[in-house]
Amino acid sequence: MATLGMSEAEREAIAAFDRDVVQPSMANLVILQFTAEWCGPCKQLSPILDKVAADYAAKGVKLVRIDVDKDRLIAGQFRVQSVPTVYAFYQGQPVVDLTNYRSEGQIAKVIDQILAQLKLEPAGAEPETDVEPLLAMAEQVLDEGDAARAANIFGQIRELAPDNDEAAGGLIRALIASGELDEARSAVAALPDELAKKAAVTRAVAALDLAGAGSGADHSELRAKVTANPDDHQARFELAGALASSGDRGGAADALLEIIARDRDWNEGAARQRFLQLLEAQGIGDPWSRDQRRRLSALLFT
Numbered sequence: 001m002a003t004l005g006m007s008e009a010e011r012e013a014i015a016a017f018d019r020d021v022v023q024p025s026m027a028n029l030v031i032l033q034f035t036a037e038w039c040g041p042c043k044q045l046s047p048i049l050d051k052v053a054a055d056y057a058a059k060g061v062k063l064v065r066i067d068v069d070k071d072r073l074i075a076g077q078f079r080v081q082s083v084p085t086v087y088a089f090y091q092g093q094p095v096v097d098l099t100n101y102r103s104e105g106q107i108a109k110v111i112d113q114i115l116a117q118l119k120l121e122p123a124g125a126e127p128e129t130d131v132e133p134l135l136a137m138a139e140q141v142l143d144e145g146d147a148a149r150a151a152n153i154f155g156q157i158r159e160l161a162p163d164n165d166e167a168a169g170g171l172i173r174a175l176i177a178s179g180e181l182d183e184a185r186s187a188v189a190a191l192p193d194e195l196a197k198k199a200a201v202t203r204a205v206a207a208l209d210l211a212g213a214g215s216g217a218d219h220s221e222l223r224a225k226v227t228a229n230p231d232d233h234q235a236r237f238e239l240a241g242a243l244a245s246s247g248d249r250g251g252a253a254d255a256l257l258e259i260i261a262r263d264r265d266w267n268e269g270a271a272r273q274r275f276l277q278l279l280e281a282q283g284i285g286d287p288w289s290r291d292q293r294r295r296l297s298a299l300l301f302t
Helices: 009-020 042-056 074-075 104-118 132-143 145-161 163-177 181-189 199-214 219-228 233-245 247-263 271-283 287-301
Strands: 029-035 061-067 087-092 093-096
Touching: 009 061, 009 074, 029 042, 029 104, 042 093, 042 104, 087 104, 087 233, 093 104, 132 145, 132 163, 145 163, 163 181, 163 199, 181 199, 181 271, 199 233, 199 271, 219 233, 233 247, 233 271, 247 271
Parallel strands: 029 061
Antiparallel strands: 029 087, 087 093
């Protein structure tokens, strides 16, 4: 922020913002709440943010409040139109608008997602063993089709870094690719609750559910049923599961989208739920998943 022509009070406000928000955000996640003494919703939200900040303090989360009446300059810089307004701040920039999240559960869930992406180290934490090269090698081995060897590598990484969610998820996916579904389920069951909620693990669990849903199904028999009766949604749904289980994600997506096109509410939206599970198993950020989401949106909103 430029300070030329500003009053001393304004310069002090900018310096305080830099000290309390910008600099801490270089290594921490700062939750910035714009508030006012007269704001009723602010008074309801503030204790919730206090509790969330306390719960996540050891993970590098800090809460800062700015009174829009006392610090009009900073509020104006952020174009605050109403209070409460809440941002998650990292490395000097707002990264997520938290304003519409009002319950402890909602806010905690979003913070978990942000922390998973930023990979902040808790204050005073010892540096973790660098397992990135090993993870890359394990993923390459899995992509090349040697699932058993990949599972072995992921297992070794888990011994080095038991809290690493990518290693945990990779091990589950490698076991699925090896056909060891029972062993994969045991691996999931053994995970701590906190680790089981991580994105890399939930992706693997989605893949495991898909593999189990279509395991052992007769493709030709299901195709014959669908051909004989295109409105046999149960047969098409089972065919999608069988295709997904055998690695034909495109065929599975096509079958599920066909069900949605014919009857989007069939079986309480089961086809749509399975379709989203298919995308999660592939990885939400994967280009293929993005393309499929566009196909679903076009089907639902046109």
